[in-house]
Amino acid sequence: NAGVTQTPKFRILKIGQSMTLQCTQDMNHNYMYWYRQDPGMGLKLIYYSVGAGITDKGEVPNGYNVSRSTTEDFPLRLELAAPSQTSVYFCASSPQDRGPRSNQPQHFGDGTRLSIL
Amino acid sequence: GDSVTQMEGPVTLSEEAFLTINCTYTATGYPSLFWYVQYPGEGLQLLLKATKADDKGSNKGFEATYRKETTSFHLEKGSVQVSDSAVYFCALSLMEYGNKLVFGAGTILRVKS
Numbered sequence: 001n002a003g004v005t006q007t008p009k010f011r012i013l014k015i016g017q018s019m020t021l022q023c024t025q026d027m028n029h030n031y032m033y034w035y036r037q038d039p040g041m042g043l044k045l046i047y048y049s050v051g052a053g054i055t056d057k058g059e060v061p062n063g064y065n066v067s068r069s070t071t072e073d074f075p076l077r078l079e080l081a082a083p084s085q086t087s088v089y090f091c092a093s094s095p096q097d098r099g100p101r102s103n104q105p106q107h108f109g110d111g112t113r114l115s116i117l
Numbered sequence: 118g119d120s121v122t123q124m125e126g127p128v129t130l131s132e133e134a135f136l137t138i139n140c141t142y143t144a145t146g147y148p149s150l151f152w153y154v155q156y157p158g159e160g161l162q163l164l165l166k167a168t169k170a171d172d173k174g175s176n177k178g179f180e181a182t183y184r185k186e187t188t189s190f191h192l193e194k195g196s197v198q199v200s201d202s203a204v205y206f207c208a209l210s211l212m213e214y215g216n217k218l219v220f221g222a223g224t225i226l227r228v229k230s
Binding site for chain 2: 004031033040041042043045048050056058090092094096097103104105106108109110111
């Protein structure tokens, strides 16, 4: 039972390079999320998706793009890497809430540690 | 806007000491509340949750009670172990589009033997 799988685990990029962080989940969750975690800070939401073909901006979307062509996959793309994007990136997924109270936890991957030099 | 405030760390305790990590929130609606834990080198894991006022979430000896009157969700454990050393995040979620989480900054807990 893999859960949420992120690749790669570590990456070093040069300024201006581009790359895609991969995220896949095998729990058939409708909702998926990308966060970044900076030292001493909580997680900030970059983008999220409520289902295949639907994506929305979170709190800190600038410099990133996402797509959701399948339920399982939710890749995050950095087009022009900048030093400010040095961070640890987490992907998460959750089932869609069906009751009157929001109680579905999010399931997290192990993260991708990205350094931009 | 919606926000979560946690006590600053790091919190350093001896084994078997009592733990409290304070968490307060501001929300535009009626949130559900969560505690997540992050062990070194890993992603976040759900520790416990509470979805309405006066609910108590509990797991692995940790407890937190949803206090609507004081907008708080403090995490407690009666006797910590070295293996509890981790970063603890308080978070809220509103029943809205996307069911997004708002996280506190996290509190580092270090337990010494």
